[in-house]
Amino acid sequence: MKIICIGRNYSAHISELKNEKPEEPVIFLKPDTSILLKKQPFFIPDFSNDVHYEVEILVKINRVGKYIEEQYAHKYYNEIGLGIDFTARDLQQKLKDKGLPWEKAKGFDGAAVIGEKWIDKNSFSHLNNINFSLLKNNEPVQTGNTSDMLWKIDEIISYVSKYFTLKIGDIIFTGTPEGVGKVEVNDVLTGRIEEDQLFSIQVK
Numbered sequence: 001m002k003i004i005c006i007g008r009n010y011s012a013h014i015s016e017l018k019n020e021k022p023e024e025p026v027i028f029l030k031p032d033t034s035i036l037l038k039k040q041p042f043f044i045p046d047f048s049n050d051v052h053y054e055v056e057i058l059v060k061i062n063r064v065g066k067y068i069e070e071q072y073a074h075k076y077y078n079e080i081g082l083g084i085d086f087t088a089r090d091l092q093q094k095l096k097d098k099g100l101p102w103e104k105a106k107g108f109d110g111a112a113v114i115g116e117k118w119i120d121k122n123s124f125s126h127l128n129n130i131n132f133s134l135l136k137n138n139e140p141v142q143t144g145n146t147s148d149m150l151w152k153i154d155e156i157i158s159y160v161s162k163y164f165t166l167k168i169g170d171i172i173f174t175g176t177p178e179g180v181g182k183v184e185v186n187d188v189l190t191g192r193i194e195e196d197q198l199f200s201i202q203v204k
């Protein structure tokens, strides 16, 4: 399986990192080895002093597809999840400054948190109006709503599938809203969609 991530998909987050608003979705991949194993803590890697959490809505692909038209994109997923795109911000900044790929800053072991629990998409009244949040030590640090996405789920699937064949089990990280920040040892990060808790992880 592969993990496809969308960068810069929420205006307020683009502003907080002083990035330019993209004309097309920004795409990067994480290797399957970046998935944080079940019930394991997240260990801050020694090559970074500034690892950030980025809470993101996830989409699990359940059908093989390429060149998927937006109007049919909804047939390619049933479940919505929540995760964290951990980012070594200091390393990412160095790579960005040099115009180099970000993979080391976003694809390291443990950098992809995928909540164990998934929610049937039909249980939402509208996929473009889902509230989600990240709590750090029980304090909300990020709150988002999918209505603020620059590219909505079906547009993302259509766009991504022009470049990569989507396969069963692939997971799309759809971008983070504002409020990203640094993690510290002993932090507990809890992710929620509406009032439902989808993950809770310990930082070491």
Ligand code: ZN
Residues within 6 Å of the ligand: 005, 006, 007, 054, 056, 085, 173, 175, 176
């Ligand atoms: Zn992200």
